[in-house]
Amino acid sequence: MNFLAHSLLGFDDDELIAGQICGDFVRGSTLSHFPVGLETGIRLHRHLDAYTDSHPGLVAARAELEGVSQRFAGIIIDVLFDHFLAQHWSRFSAQSLPAHASTVHAALDIHRRFLPDLLQRFMPVFSRERILERNTELPAIEQTLARLSRRSPRFAPLAIDGAHLLTLREQLQEPFESFYPDLLGAARAYLDLREQSHPQQAEQQKRASAPPQKRKKKRKASGASNVNDSKASQPATLPEQWTRSQYSSLALANRELSFLAFDERVLALASDANVPLLERLRFLCISSSNLDEFFEIRVAGLKQKILGGIEGAGIDGMSPLQEMDVINREAHALVEKQYQLLNEVLIPELAEHDIRFFTRKSWSSEISTWVKDFFTNEIAPVLSPLGLDPAHPFPRLTNKSLNFIIDLRGVDAFGRDSGFALVRAPRSLPRVIRVPSEICGVRDGFVFLSSIVHSQIGSLFNGMNPVGVYQFKATRNSDLYVSEEEVANLRRALESELVQRNFGQAVRLEVAANCPNRIVRYLQRQFQLEQYDVYRVDGPVNLNRLLAIPDEIDRPDLKYPSFTPHVAPAFQSGMSIFENITQRSPILFHHPYESYVPVIDLVRQAAADPDVLAIKQTLYRTGHESVFVSSLMEASRRGKDVTVVIELRARFDEAANIELATRLQEAGIQVVYGVVGFKTHAKMLLVVRREKKKLVKYVHVGTGNYHATTARAYTDISMLTNSKAITEDVHRVFTQLTGLGQTLNLKQLVQAPFTLHTFIVDRIARETKVAAKGGKGHVIARMNSLVDPGVIQALYEASQAGVKVELVVRGICMLKAQVPGLSENIRVISVLGRFLEHSRVFWFLNEGKEQLYISSADWMPRNFFNRVEIAVPLDGNALDRVKEECLEVYLKDNVFAWEQQADGTYRRLKPGSDGTREGTADKQANKVSEEPFCAQQFLIDRYGGSRLDH
Numbered sequence: 001m002n003f004l005a006h007s008l009l010g011f012d013d014d015e016l017i018a019g020q021i022c023g024d025f026v027r028g029s030t031l032s033h034f035p036v037g038l039e040t041g042i043r044l045h046r047h048l049d050a051y052t053d054s055h056p057g058l059v060a061a062r063a064e065l066e067g068v069s070q071r072f073a074g075i076i077i078d079v080l081f082d083h084f085l086a087q088h089w090s091r092f093s094a095q096s097l098p099a100h101a102s103t104v105h106a107a108l109d110i111h112r113r114f115l116p117d118l119l120q121r122f123m124p125v126f127s128r129e130r131i132l133e134r135n136t137e138l139p140a141i142e143q144t145l146a147r148l149s150r151r152s153p154r155f156a157p158l159a160i161d162g163a164h165l166l167t168l169r170e171q172l173q174e175p176f177e178s179f180y181p182d183l184l185g186a187a188r189a190y191l192d193l194r195e196q197s198h199p200q201q202a203e204q205q206k207r208a209s210a211p212p213q214k215r216k217k218k219r220k221a222s223g224a225s226n227v228n229d230s231k232a233s234q235p236a237t238l239p240e241q242w243t244r245s246q247y248s249s250l251a252l253a254n255r256e257l258s259f260l261a262f263d264e265r266v267l268a269l270a271s272d273a274n275v276p277l278l279e280r281l282r283f284l285c286i287s288s289s290n291l292d293e294f295f296e297i298r299v300a301g302l303k304q305k306i307l308g309g310i311e312g313a314g315i316d317g318m319s320p321l322q323e324m325d326v327i328n329r330e331a332h333a334l335v336e337k338q339y340q341l342l343n344e345v346l347i348p349e350l351a352e353h354d355i356r357f358f359t360r361k362s363w364s365s366e367i368s369t370w371v372k373d374f375f376t377n378e379i380a381p382v383l384s385p386l387g388l389d390p391a392h393p394f395p396r397l398t399n400k401s402l403n404f405i406i407d408l409r410g411v412d413a414f415g416r417d418s419g420f421a422l423v424r425a426p427r428s429l430p431r432v433i434r435v436p437s438e439i440c441g442v443r444d445g446f447v448f449l450s451s452i453v454h455s456q457i458g459s460l461f462n463g464m465n466p467v468g469v470y471q472f473k474a475t476r477n478s479d480l481y482v483s484e485e486e487v488a489n490l491r492r493a494l495e496s497e498l499v500q501r502n503f504g505q506a507v508r509l510e511v512a513a514n515c516p517n518r519i520v521r522y523l524q525r526q527f528q529l530e531q532y533d534v535y536r537v538d539g540p541v542n543l544n545r546l547l548a549i550p551d552e553i554d555r556p557d558l559k560y561p562s563f564t565p566h567v568a569p570a571f572q573s574g575m576s577i578f579e580n581i582t583q584r585s586p587i588l589f590h591h592p593y594e595s596y597v598p599v600i601d602l603v604r605q606a607a608a609d610p611d612v613l614a615i616k617q618t619l620y621r622t623g624h625e626s627v628f629v630s631s632l633m634e635a636s637r638r639g640k641d642v643t644v645v646i647e648l649r650a651r652f653d654e655a656a657n658i659e660l661a662t663r664l665q666e667a668g669i670q671v672v673y674g675v676v677g678f679k680t681h682a683k684m685l686l687v688v689r690r691e692k693k694k695l696v697k698y699v700h701v702g703t704g705n706y707h708a709t710t711a712r713a714y715t716d717i718s719m720l721t722n723s724k725a726i727t728e729d730v731h732r733v734f735t736q737l738t739g740l741g742q743t744l745n746l747k748q749l750v751q752a753p754f755t756l757h758t759f760i761v762d763r764i765a766r767e768t769k770v771a772a773k774g775g776k777g778h779v780i781a782r783m784n785s786l787v788d789p790g791v792i793q794a795l796y797e798a799s800q801a802g803v804k805v806e807l808v809v810r811g812i813c814m815l816k817a818q819v820p821g822l823s824e825n826i827r828v829i830s831v832l833g834r835f836l837e838h839s840r841v842f843w844f845l846n847e848g849k850e851q852l853y854i855s856s857a858d859w860m861p862r863n864f865f866n867r868v869e870i871a872v873p874l875d876g877n878a879l880d881r882v883k884e885e886c887l888e889v890y891l892k893d894n895v896f897a898w899e900q901q902a903d904g905t906y907r908r909l910k911p912g913s914d915g916t917r918e919g920t921a922d923k924q925a926n927k928v929s930e931e932p933f934c935a936q937q938f939l940i941d942r943y944g945g946s947r948l949d950h
Contacts, residue, residue: 002082004132006045007104008092009187014107016041018115021108023049025119030301033312038114044190051186061175065168072157079135079144080169084176086136092180101132113309138165250789251796251816252316253904256298256323258812260330261906263290265832265898267334268908271341277353278550278558279834281346285547288338291331292400292475292544295508299327300477303507315789316814328532339538353558355444358435360451368455370439371447375456379429379449385460388420394526397424399476399504402431402542404453405519407468408461420522421461425449431545434552444553448540470515473541474527477504509534510541560834565595565712566943577601577720578609578689581698586721588878590885591704592835593943596711599685599700599718600627606687606698607635613695614641614688616734618680621705622660628706629660633667643670645737647680672738674868678753680737681867683718683856684730697727701872703839703854714838715936717854717882719872723748726872733870750871752857757790757864759871763844763851764794768801770847777803778845780887784838785812786828787860799825808890810837818902828900829909831890833936841886842871852879885939895934 003021010017019034019041031039052058053074062073089097105127112120125131134140142165145158160168269275270283305320313319318326347357358367386392387408397403402425425431433452435445454469506527511520513536520534527533540546550559570580577598581587589598604627606612615635622628636642646661661671674680685700702718704711721727729749736744744751750759767777777798786792786807792815795805805826807815817828831837840855857869874882890897898906912930 002078003126004082004085004135005078005183006048007100007132008085009044009048009184010041010104010107011187011191012095012103013037014103014110016044017104017107018111019043020045021104022115022119025116025122028301028304030304033305034114035111038111040191040194043194044187047190048183048187051183055179055182057175057179057182061172065171067164068157068168075148075158076145076160076168077172079141080172081176081180083135083138083141083169084173085180086133089136097133097136101130104132117307117309138162138169141165250315250793251819251822252789252792252814253816254316254318254323254326255787255812255814256294256302256327257330258814259294259298260327260334262811262830263287263294264334264337265830265906265908266290267337267341269832269896271345276557276559277346277349278553278555279560281350281546282550284338284341284346285544287334288543289547291334293478295331295475296399296478299324300505300507302327303477303505332532332535335535335537338543342539342543353555354442355553355555355558356440356442356446357432358440358445358447358451360455363447363455364440366439367435367447370435371452371455374433375452375459379452380456380459382426382429383423383453383460386422386424388422395422395424397474399478400473400542401425401427402450403472403474404450404457405470405472405515405523406457406461406466407470407516407519409465409467410463420519423453423457423460425453430548431540431542432549444555446549450540468516468519470512470519471541472509472511472515472523474506475508475510476506507533510537512536512541513538563592563940565592567595567597571595571598571601576609577605578698581720581722585723586719586874586878588874588881589702589718589720590882590939590943591716591718592712592714593939596708598720599702599706599711600631600708602685602687602698602700602720603628603631603635606689607631607638607640609689611691612640612687612689614643614686616643616645616684616686617706618645618647618682618684618737619660619706620647620681620683621707621710623707623709624656626660626706627708629664632664632669636668641670642668643672643734643738645672645674645680645734648673670738675737677866679862679867681856681863682733682751682870684733684870686727686730686734696722697724697731698722699727699730701726701730701854701870703841703856710836714836717839717841717886719854719874719878730870733868737868748873750853752863752867752869753865756855756857756869756871757788760791760842760859760864761794763842763846764791764798764803766846767803767844768794768798770845771798771802775847776845777801778805779803780806780808780843780883780891781859782808782837782839782841782886782890783858784810784840785858785860787812787814787858788864789814791859795826796823799823806887806891808837808887813900816902816904817900820902827891829891829893830898830900830906831893831896831935832898833896833934835936837890839886841882843883843887850879850883852883854882885942889938890935892933893935895932896936 003024006020006023007017010020015035015037019038021041022034022038023042023045026042031042034042058077062077065073065076068076085092086097089100093100095103105123108115108119108123108126112123115123135144139162142160142162145160145165148158266283267287270280270287272280275283302320302324306324314323350356363371385406386395388394404423404425406421406423408419408421429449431449432446433449435447437443437445439445450471454471457466457469458464506529509520509523509527509529511523511534515536520536523529524531524534537543556562570584571577575583580598587598589596603615603617606615612635615632617628617632619628632642632644644664646664648658648661661673664671683702683704683706685706687698689696689698698720699722700718700720702716704714704716704718725748729744729746732744732746733749733751744754746755750756764779767779771777779795779798786809795807795815799805799822803825805823807813807817807826807828808831809815809828810830810832813828813830815823815826815828817823817826840857841852842855843850843852852874853871854874855869855871857863857867857871863869894909894911897909899909900906911932
């Protein structure tokens, strides 16, 4: 589809029209900086493009075009379809074509300040050359294709003569006549569904586009009172998602600064003398890795806003420029702390334990000789030095790669004056190399790859004089853009984007601290970066690559003690997993304190059991050589019906999941990529088994991924059950994901993106109502991140009514706790430690009839509105156990817990440090224990593991 068709399907709405035209000029999945109507138009554009690409009639037409390769068939069809529209315009619009063109130009002009720069530059051409009107005659089409053919030699086949074009027009007339009504229906259906799905945005768009006298007051949204409010006969209805204007006065912390505060807490573990030394090095690397990803995604997005001229404040009141300024200041300070800790604390302490990193100045003659031989035999053969001159321009360097810029003096064999040269270190080379103990004199001795290359650089430039060698690393925008509506080509589009991921726009430059300013400025120009984007570091620029060191060194005395997860005796009794579930359902697991093996056994035994008929599973991240995958493939080979809902868009696991999807499909497994526009993040496994001539369902649900490795490092809650209500709900969700259907009438589960947000807000509001009447309201919740302003506002209102709110939020928290008059009854703590805290648990007092849910979802807009998530209720002993182990125990932690203060900072709790916590209403209840209490250690002791304290 081309401009004319897209603008016509804007249905005379100036925002939709402008958004439709924008669709060809906007990249990226983050569109929230556009007004609602423009965002809807852009998404409609992408949806219609995907619909066109996958329409059976057009797929056949592309294949049958005479004398046209498949590569260019789509372009020719797009151009000719605009021609058919223009020729028969009166059939499709009550406006004349010139009047429609004027409407489009006016729409673009009205919304000019929101348009991408490229489109703004194109607008004069768009008007001057009458792009929308000129395609009524075939010669104009011929000129359009000829102009396209001159863009690049590879487009030369688009230069089609008039006779051939006439043949193609006759061939495509009938496909157009049958296709356009379908396209029109698809556009209307999409807008209808979006209005149902986002009623608040639709109302906002109507108000924005209606004359002032016709605008209505916004109707207050009503929250669902229970899980069963939706009926199976209703159309799909999503909750209202917040808008910036709706929460402009809400007190919120800045999301990016909250993340940096979290990363500083991770760095604090690297500084903690009570943490084993090699584990401290590991935490330092994690802190560095976290910061890399922060720049790749969050800072990259912020820079795009700035480049796009977005000046308005976000919901936290900060403009993109203000945000960037504060981020730069905080991030520079954090990086300085990282290298100071490495150089002044960790490296000296490691040396005291016979673990040494040898710098060039400390090399003995034996080490120097060994380094030279190692470089010659193992490193030099894979290096490709590049002299920089007009014939050898600055290359495209991959994201986060280790590189060296060399300042050369002298004249080479061709008479060229030297200048700068580059050496790229392939990813295949280790960044830290072990030196044989007989050479270095210590048990564990290492040299950095950068030191080896630096010392031997002269051998790569024979006869030249390298007067300076400086390592550097560029971090690039790594967010993938794939049209959310492009379901037909989702996998192919992802594969294409993955190729480009390593070459996105640079967002940060890390360079050796001793690199001269003139070289730094040269690198800045190459990467188009400002001075504040430059981070001078005193050590390896790829700090996170030291993460391999703790695993390479066999020093149990410098690591956490070995830990064996607990296995309940029932799972060692010889009974099958199905007998276990039948007798003990629900069976709860608290990973990693309890073994993940029973979960694996469910799939493994199901694959081999002749009575099992079907297996369905979601996979988000599962790891290499996954036992789940091998069991699913074995089940398929044995003739069972196996369905896997795999999320191709799991960030930084996209390539692995595409490869996994291929393997599963080749094994005969039905692979589903989820729902267009929504990541499938729910953790569900369903087994259907024939027992005594009846079909019985068994289910596993949890808060963590089906990943056997992270199950030993992340804390998560999961459950095996044959409960009819829960298994039937899970079955219905799978059916919805793999097929088509209306909103589900779930009996037990709560599902995003449909009911979860309103459910949570409603449960908080219920506690508020009880407290307002003089009763006792209490909410305890645990999650990775708290970002959603709708939930935050509900929590503020609860606090003001007297509800006691206790939150365990590991990472980002935009809620401001303990602020007088706003949130003095809210306590927020962040608990870190050996295991990554990953469980999501929500508890409500409910006037003594306690309710508790475990969930795959954090309290973030993306989880509530853009992902498929589930929350599962627990009751009885399961409720009591999870409440204690996941909530109450963590609220008592005073060893690895940080508490948010009224000014937004976090203070690490210490046993008996000051008697009570500041700003809390209930001093006695919140009194800090005099005795050290570590939640993770308590749980390891409970399950019979090793101790964590040292």
